[in-house]
Amino acid sequence: MPQIDADRLLADLYALREIGKYKTGVHRPTFSPDDVRSRHWLAGRLTEAGLAADIDGIGNVIGLAPGDGPKLLTGSHLETQPRAGWLDGAMGVIFGLELARVLPGGIDVAGWADEEGHYGSFIGSRSFCGLLSEAEIDTCRYREDGTPLRTALQNAGFAGRPRQVMDAARYRGYLEAHIEQGAELENSGQQIGVVTAIVGSHRFRIVFEGQQNHAGTTRMAIRKDAGVALVRLASAIYDRFPAAAGPRTVWTTGTITLDPGAPSVVPGRAEMLFQFRDTDPAILARLEAVVEELVAEANKGPCKVSIASRGRSVPRAMDAGFQDALERAAERHAPGLHQRMPSGAGHDAQVLAERLPAAMLFVPSIGGISHHYTENTADADIVRGCQVFADAAADILGR
Amino acid sequence: MPQIDADRLLADLYALREIGKYKTGVHRPTFSPDDVRSRHWLAGRLTEAGLAADIDGIGNVIGLAPGDGPKLLTGSHLETQPRAGWLDGAMGVIFGLELARVLPGGIDVAGWADEEGHYGSFIGSRSFCGLLSEAEIDTCRYREDGTPLRTALQNAGFAGRPRQVMDAARYRGYLEAHIEQGAELENSGQQIGVVTAIVGSHRFRIVFEGQQNHAGTTRMAIRKDAGVALVRLASAIYDRFPAAAGPRTVWTTGTITLDPGAPSVVPGRAEMLFQFRDTDPAILARLEAVVEELVAEANKGPCKVSIASRGRSVPRAMDAGFQDALERAAERHAPGLHQRMPSGAGHDAQVLAERLPAAMLFVPSIGGISHHYTENTADADIVRGCQVFADAAADILGR
Numbered sequence: 001m002p003q004i005d006a007d008r009l010l011a012d013l014y015a016l017r018e019i020g021k022y023k024t025g026v027h028r029p030t031f032s033p034d035d036v037r038s039r040h041w042l043a044g045r046l047t048e049a050g051l052a053a054d055i056d057g058i059g060n061v062i063g064l065a066p067g068d069g070p071k072l073l074t075g076s077h078l079e080t081q082p083r084a085g086w087l088d089g090a091m092g093v094i095f096g097l098e099l100a101r102v103l104p105g106g107i108d109v110a111g112w113a114d115e116e117g118h119y120g121s122f123i124g125s126r127s128f129c130g131l132l133s134e135a136e137i138d139t140c141r142y143r144e145d146g147t148p149l150r151t152a153l154q155n156a157g158f159a160g161r162p163r164q165v166m167d168a169a170r171y172r173g174y175l176e177a178h179i180e181q182g183a184e185l186e187n188s189g190q191q192i193g194v195v196t197a198i199v200g201s202h203r204f205r206i207v208f209e210g211q212q213n214h215a216g217t218t219r220m221a222i223r224k225d226a227g228v229a230l231v232r233l234a235s236a237i238y239d240r241f242p243a244a245a246g247p248r249t250v251w252t253t254g255t256i257t258l259d260p261g262a263p264s265v266v267p268g269r270a271e272m273l274f275q276f277r278d279t280d281p282a283i284l285a286r287l288e289a290v291v292e293e294l295v296a297e298a299n300k301g302p303c304k305v306s307i308a309s310r311g312r313s314v315p316r317a318m319d320a321g322f323q324d325a326l327e328r329a330a331e332r333h334a335p336g337l338h339q340r341m342p343s344g345a346g347h348d349a350q351v352l353a354e355r356l357p358a359a360m361l362f363v364p365s366i367g368g369i370s371h372h373y374t375e376n377t378a379d380a381d382i383v384r385g386c387q388v389f390a391d392a393a394a395d396i397l398g399r
Numbered sequence: 400m401p402q403i404d405a406d407r408l409l410a411d412l413y414a415l416r417e418i419g420k421y422k423t424g425v426h427r428p429t430f431s432p433d434d435v436r437s438r439h440w441l442a443g444r445l446t447e448a449g450l451a452a453d454i455d456g457i458g459n460v461i462g463l464a465p466g467d468g469p470k471l472l473t474g475s476h477l478e479t480q481p482r483a484g485w486l487d488g489a490m491g492v493i494f495g496l497e498l499a500r501v502l503p504g505g506i507d508v509a510g511w512a513d514e515e516g517h518y519g520s521f522i523g524s525r526s527f528c529g530l531l532s533e534a535e536i537d538t539c540r541y542r543e544d545g546t547p548l549r550t551a552l553q554n555a556g557f558a559g560r561p562r563q564v565m566d567a568a569r570y571r572g573y574l575e576a577h578i579e580q581g582a583e584l585e586n587s588g589q590q591i592g593v594v595t596a597i598v599g600s601h602r603f604r605i606v607f608e609g610q611q612n613h614a615g616t617t618r619m620a621i622r623k624d625a626g627v628a629l630v631r632l633a634s635a636i637y638d639r640f641p642a643a644a645g646p647r648t649v650w651t652t653g654t655i656t657l658d659p660g661a662p663s664v665v666p667g668r669a670e671m672l673f674q675f676r677d678t679d680p681a682i683l684a685r686l687e688a689v690v691e692e693l694v695a696e697a698n699k700g701p702c703k704v705s706i707a708s709r710g711r712s713v714p715r716a717m718d719a720g721f722q723d724a725l726e727r728a729a730e731r732h733a734p735g736l737h738q739r740m741p742s743g744a745g746h747d748a749q750v751l752a753e754r755l756p757a758a759m760l761f762v763p764s765i766g767g768i769s770h771h772y773t774e775n776t777a778d779a780d781i782v783r784g785c786q787v788f789a790d791a792a793a794d795i796l797g798r
Contacts, residue, residue: 182616199615203662214769215651216598216676216743217581220641227652228637235634238627242619252614253626254662256655263602263653263672263709265770273662277615310662344615370613371664 002102002390002399006383012045012094013382016078017086025373026086029144030079030118031059031152038078042093042111049100051109057161058127058137059113059153063097067105070397073166073174073356074099075110077348079118085375087179087382089115091363095177095386099393106397108171112348118142119149121311125348129355130165166355172396173322173357176349177389179377183368184341191381192330192338192388193362194323197279198350199250199342200315202288204274206233206295210303212260212268227258227267229303234272236294241276244290246283250344251276279315279342316350322359322396329391330361333384345370361389401501401789401798405782411444411493412781415477416485424772425485428543429478429517430458430551437477441492441510448499450508456560457526457536458512458552462496466504469796472565472573472755473498474509476747478517484774486578486781488514490762494576494785498792505796507570511747517541518548520710524747528754529564565754571795572721572756575748576788578776582767583740590780591729591737591787592761593722596678597749598649598741599714601687603673605632605694609702611659611667626657626666628702633671635693640675643689645682649743650675678714678741715749721758721795728790729760732783744769760788 019041020026020034028035039061046053046063053063061078065071076092096109113124120140126132140149153159180186185193210224234253241251255273276287291307298305323340330338343360352358363385366376418440419425419433427434438460445452445462452462460477464470475491495508512523519539525531539548552558579585584592609623633652640650654672675686690706697704722739729737742759751757762784765775 180616181613182618183621184616184618201615213767214580214744215653215674216600216649216745217579217583217767217769218649218743219581219583219647220644220649222582225651227655231630231633231637231652234630238630245619248618250615250617250619252624252663252665253630254614254657254664254666255660256626256657258653258655261654263674264651265653266651267653275614275662344617345613346615368612368616370616372611 002394004098004102004386004390009094009098009383009386010379012097013090016041016090016094022083023373025084025375026080027083028080029082030114030116031156035079036156039111042078045097046100046109049097050104051100055158057158057163058124059156059158060124060128060164061111062164063100063109065100065105065108069105070172071106071108071170072393072397073108073110073171074176075112075348076176076178077115077124078111079114079116081116081371083373084371085373087377088181088370088375091179091382092177095389098386099390102390103393103397103399106399107393115348119152122348122351125351127163128166129351131351131354168355171356173319174349174352175322175359175389175393176347177361177385178347179370180362180365181345181370182365185362185364186366186368188339190337190339191334191364191384193341194326194330194338195318195343195360195362196323196340197315197317197342198347199277199279199344200281200284200313201275201277201346202284202312203310204291204307205310206272206274206305206307208270208303208305210268213266215264215266218266223266224302225266226270226303229298229301229305230256230270230272233294233298233305237274237291240290240294241287244286246278246280248342249276249278249283273310277344281315313346313350316353318359319357322357325392325395326359326361326388329388329395332391333388361385401793403497403501403785403789408493408497408782408785409778411496412489415440415489415493421482422772424483424774425479426482427479428481429513429515430555434478435555438510441477444496445499445508448496449503450499454557456557456562457523458555458557459523459527459563460510461563462499462508464499464504464507468504469571470505470507470569471792471796472507472509472570473575474511474747475575475577476514476523477510478513478515480515480770482772483770484772486776487580487769487774490578490781491576494788497785498789501789502792502796502798505798506792514747518551521747521750524750526562527565528750530750530753567754570755572718573748573751574721574758574788574792575746576760576784577746578769579761579764580744580769581764584761584763585765585767587738589736589738590733590763590783593725593729593737593739594717594742594759594761595722595739596714596716596741597746598676598678598743599680599683599712600674600676600745601683601711602709603690603706604709605671605673605704605706607669607702607704609667612665614663614665617665622665623701624665625669625702628697628700628704629655629669629671632693632697632704636673636690639689639693640686643685645677645679647741648675648677648682672709676743680714712745712749715752717758718756721756724791724794725758725760725787728787728794731790732787760784
């Protein structure tokens with residue numbers, strides 16, 4: 001079995017953290033100068049490790065191992081959420097780099113572009129899988145200020161480069177390591193999570209149109225209060241979902257907007273962003289039917305209620321054999337301290353799973369915190385996770 | 400009976416509309432350059448009408464009629480909500496100006512400062528009634544950008560002037576004319592409203608503190624979703640209020656904020672601004688008890704819920720004799736086309752009513768629209784309203 005170098009692994013992670021460092025975390029939005037710098041840094045490290053590394057036309061860093069023989073694709077993403085953690089994405093990329101060193105000729109490494117969705121939805125991994133059209137790239141814009149993706153690629157120096165597309169025949173499959181971003185491993189005292197499936201999510205914008213009016217002079221009987229309609233629907237969703245959901249389904253209203261949003265004005269328009277996630281497509285379909293039914297009921301009230309999809313991602317089961325390989329390796333280095341679990345968060349592995357057998361390994365997140373600069377994982381958990389990851393890769397490669 | 404001059408009245412209103420004109424309305428926030436200009440303009444017009452007029456240390460324009468004999472105080476406000484209507488406030492002030500001309504020696508006219516609450520709560524009329532302390536002025540700030548009221552008064556050129564305080568013995572009472580700002584008169588085909596009482600309002604900020612988390616990785620059972628707590632409480636209020644409220648009570652959640660307000664983040668904090676209004680203090684007290692009970696119930700859930708008052712205004716009955724005088728005048732000029740009605744909006748008359756017999760007259764608002772630049776009233780309704788107002792004033796003055 002390969003032996004990873006713990007000091008080298010941590011030194012690489014610490015070096016990457018310096019690029020866009022923010023407090024104890026990192027601020028490295030996709031195609032920001034620090035993000036671009038981190039991509040060139042990674043390409044350099046991969047080249048030093050003996051890979052043929054380059055950055056392609058969508059910003060993916062791809063390092064290809066030399067020689068023939070079986071190959072595994074590994075990776076994760078380099079960019080971060082705003083003022084977020086140092087491990088989300090970065091850890092999986094550096095695990096790949098370390099594996100490329102200890103399993104020479106067997107490991108390709110990818111630093112996918114924009115898993116965090118600053119410009120679109122998994123544009124990096126989808127591009128590599130041949131699932132991103134030029135037309136879609138034309139429509140992508142930076143969610144903060146509307147800058148077109150094309151402009152950002154131009155500014156980053158990546159425009160005009162070819163986009164690299166996967167040769168699926170090259171690979172045994174795809175492995176990705178990631179922090180859990182939840183507290184399940186920590187709460188149960190486990191050290192390794194073997195991901196069984198990545199949830200699918202259905203995301204919606206629900207808009208309520210009523211009539212804006214004076215909150216003092218407009219009698220209740222004639223109001224068309226869009227805020228009331230929203231509150232009623234949101235509450236009905238929370239009444240109805242538990243019976244229709246599965247044991248691990250999650251549903252969230254993260255955004256509510258009342259317009260004009262003044263204390264003495266009856267809201268004329270309201271909007272909520274609602275989503276739910278599960279690994280079972282049947283549950284997702286059932287919940288969507290519940291939402292549609294509730295919207296139809298809401299339309300019997302004084303406001304006009306409309307629902308639009310903001311996207312649906314399909315749940316992706318992880319490869320059973322890869323899960324077994326990860327579990328065997330986990331049992332070697334964390335005996336009795338590993339568990340199988342779904343991923344409630346989305347990851348590039350769900351895209352790669354459309355083309356290759358794929359699997360993921362989780363390490364614990366301290367306090368379950370993620371997308372915040374205090375996100376962290378104990379060094380010992382990082383090192384152990386990488387060794388388990390390397391063992392499983394060697395197993396899959398037949399070494 | 401006095402005879403108002405319709406052309407002069409409308410000409411004054413049109414002239415005032417030019418100061419801060421915005422589309423078909425007016426943008427004249429308190430102590431903006433246009434608002435200050437409008438105060439000087441009014442002081443000039445009042446002086447021309449034979450009154451001793453000046454602007455005092457809080458920005459009130461006060462015009463005092465010459466001679467002894469009985470006096471009536473009339474007025475309203477000059478400033479507007481942002482990009483709002485041309486008649487809200489302005490009409491009542493110009494009615495006062497016209498009455499001062501047709502009832503010489505009998506009418507004092509006030510253009511109160513900041514009825515619209517850009518800096519505080521009825522600071523102009525409260526100052527004149529001796530109900531505004533220097534300490535409170537120190538705390539007032541512009542709601543848009545936090546500029547201290549002291550600074551605004553300095554910039555306006557009003558700082559250092561004495562604040563004029565009412566000699567209550569001088570007056571028979573206070574009369575204010577205003578647009579209805581609702582659609583009740585229009586819907587019932589009436590031309591004049593005689594206000595019976597001005598509602599009291601109780602205003603609250605309700606804050607929900609939970610725990611911010613990842614919307615994919617945080618299981619439902621352990622969430623402390625501040626947004627859910629808010630939706631549940633808001634919905635419970637709308638369930639419980641109809642049984643506890645009076646026939647004309649109104650209640651409104653005008654503002655909802657989820658923090659951080661991102662679609663894939665469980666809200667860690669949420670806030671709603673809630674208010675209710677009625678003319679009956681017993682109903683207001685009962686509703687406040689209902690809200691407190693619901694907050695206590697909400698605190699049994701996973702989030703911490705706290706409620707803080709943003710102010711309580713007391714309902715004010717209008718003077719019965721003045722209402723009769725207004726009704727007699729209305730019957731003369733709009734026979735069978737007038738009605739008694741409460742005011743759901745707050746007005747300076749509710750402050751003056753603490754010191755003097757007070758009453759209000761309403762004219763119809765087209766479509767019930769107010770606090771919007773399309774706010775309007777038919778010229779014929781304005782002219783008729785002013786004549787009714789003048790007749791009632793003459794009646795009260797015994798002329």
